[in-house]
Amino acid sequence: MLDFSLVKKYIPFLLEASVTTLEIAILSLILGLVLGIIIVVMKISKFKPLSLFADFYIWTLRGTPLLVQLFLVYFGLPQIGIELSPFVASVCALGINAGAYIAEILRGGILSIPKGQMEAAQSLGLSYPTIMRRIILPQALRVSIPAIGNESITLLKDSSLASLVTVSELMMTSQRFASTNYAFIEFYITAAIFYLFMTTIFTFVLRKVEFRMSMSER
Structure with a gap:
């Protein structure tokens, strides 16, 4: 018999863990965008060396499991003298992984921009870095917002992997209370509801951003 009254007294702890989950997701997204x-x-x-490095980065990060990358950052780096806290290691692993996917998203956005814009800017005497910074990348970011939004939701859900390196985020906290109370269905359903609520907020915010960007373009 299910008894969700068991969950009630643990809601404050689950809310606190949800904040940690959001922090991991948001910081990972920022790092992923920069990368x-x-x-x-x-x-x-x-x-050529730069483009080859980028190809290798994308190929490696997209072709290997995120869990392996997380374990390499958290358990592997201490072997070479680099020790990171579980939280920082989780953000780094998720952000580095997201960077590969966001790079491909942005590449698609850049390819959607007419080549004439680059040629027109060059004819005005603008340098390549200036053209990229002021003309190409802003437009690429604008058209890539829906796909980046999907990536941010994926990051939010993937943040549950941080529980495997002892980060007290939503999944680990739910698992701990579920084991203590022998109420796995109740706590896991509650965790799913929390994740669903957070992804819904992310979707709402991103749609607002997309709408504002489309309005500013008109």
Whole structure:
């Protein structure tokens, strides 16, 4: 017999854990955006070593499991003298992984921009970095918002992997209370509801951002 009254007294702890989950997701997204922009600029660069490095980065990060990457950051780096806290290791692993996907998203956005804009800017004497910073990348970001939004929701859900390196986020906290009270269905359903609520908020905010960006373009 299910008894959700068991969950009630643990709601404050689950809310606190949800804040940690959001912090991981948001910080990972910021890191992923920064890395994604850097990697896509390298990928489209005419300097071959940079483009090859970007290709290798994207190929490696997209072709290996996120869990393996997280374990490499948290358990592997201490072997070479780099020790990170579970929280920082989780943000780094998720952000580095997201950077590969966001780079490909942005590359698609850049390819959707007419080549004439680049040629027109060059004819005005603008340098390549200036063209990218002021003309190409802002437009690429605008058209890539829906896909980046999907990636942010994926990051939010993937943050549950941080529980495997002892981060007290929503999944780990739910699992601990479920084991203590032998109420696995109740706590896991509650955790699913919390995740659903957070992803719904993310979706709502991103749609607002997309709407504002589309309005500013008109």
